[in-house]
Amino acid sequence: MEQNRRRFLQTSAGLALAASAPWVRAQPAPLKVGLMLPYTGTYAALGNAITNAFKLYVAEKGGKLAGRDIEYVVLDDESEPAKAVDNANRIVNRDKVDVLVGTVHSGVQAGMVKVARESGVLSIIPNAGFGAATGALCARNIFRTSFSNWQTIHALGKVMWDKGHKTAAWITHKYAAGEEMFGGFKEGYEKVGGRIVKDLWLPFPNVEFQALITEIAAAKPDAVACFFAGGAAVKFVKDYDAAGLKNKIPLYGNGFLTDGTLQAQGASAQGIYTTLHYADSLDIPKDKEFRLNYAKAYKLQPDVYAVQGYDAAQLLDIGLKAAKGDVKNQKAMVAAMEGVVIDSPRGKWKMSKAHNPIQDSYLRQVVGEQNKYVSVAWKALEDPARGCKMLV
Ligand code: BEZ
Secondary structure: OHHHHHHHHHHHHHHHHHHHOOOOOOOOOOEEEEEEEOOOOOOHHHHHHHHHHHHHHHHHOOOEEOOEEEEEEEEEOOOOHHHHHHHHHHHHHHOOOOEEEOOOOHHHHHHHHHHHHHHOOEEEEOOOOOHHHHOOOOOOOEEEOOOOHHHHHOOHHHHHHHOOOOEEEEEEEEOHHHHHHHHHHHHHHHHOOOEEEEEEEEEOOOOOOHHHHHHHHHHOOOEEEEEOOHHHHHHHHHHHHHOOOOOOOOEEEEHHHOOOOHHHHHHHHOOOEEEEOOOOOOOOHHHHHHHHHHHHHHOOOOOHHHHHHHHHHHHHHHHHHHOOOOOOOHHHHHHHHOOOEEOOOOOOEEEOOOOOEEEEEEEEEEEOOEEEEEEEEEEEEOOOOOOOHHHO
């Protein structure tokens, strides 16, 4: 009996000693990364590409960032603005994610920004171009690895003007992103002398384009500029071609029109010029490596959405390393993420003071199943971040 008691005490003492020994560290709990993205509907492919590439980066780092295992909490936001605040509250306040990554749709992003500002959770936007996120509603805990809506289309007006198009019609979905992109296009196109003779809108995610395409034909502009992405971009490009307009009134857009969509668009997309911060044939070693690894992992070619998701994981890694894996040390994370230069497949880009990428805008043209790089349409384009108080 006494012997057993002694053995028990010895073992307990041994365990206690081991626990306090500096060379035996307790494993930190996994870091909870919330992925709030669309996995159904028009933008489902975009959400999947972001998720794939984020996970690819983590896998390349052995499944850990700054020594922390990663646990994903995944939520399908359905590109549904009406559910955005509830969904974001659920993932932040109920599931208690350490980091919030999302989303694609600007209207949903507005709800996420509200929750991020109220809760203070560290947030990384891997697509949605909602201007206020890095403008009037900018915040220390909100970062973006993609673009502002303005930024994706500002260079297009000059491109179209230089190709001799003095008038244009505009068409898009009627929601925050469509409206902001119209503003960006109008500003750039009118500045060089262009005139917008018609602007046409349909509710998101409606894809009944026929009546509006008829209106374009009747207006007889020199060219058309548009914003559509995902499933809507596939259908619009095909419908525009089927209506017989492709060779009569050239179609332009920001690159979402033809990114991740070319297989489905086929011949209808050939020759279309777009502007975007990524292209398929960039001569950048980082891009070549990324494309190879992505294709190996998913048997798919990556697109701009994948690049933005990959960079979201890179940015998080940089922040976490600076805080030695302690996400509660948000001050250290934010300091490291501000002003960072990301070695991206799109080319190196710098984080602006408003937490948005300063990046080149490329002119691309569809050739086969590629958005071929043509030229730099605008070097180091920076969103004006209107109303962002962090700029002062
Ligand atoms: C947006 O809603 O911000 C958006 C959606 C798809 C592609 C680009 C922007």
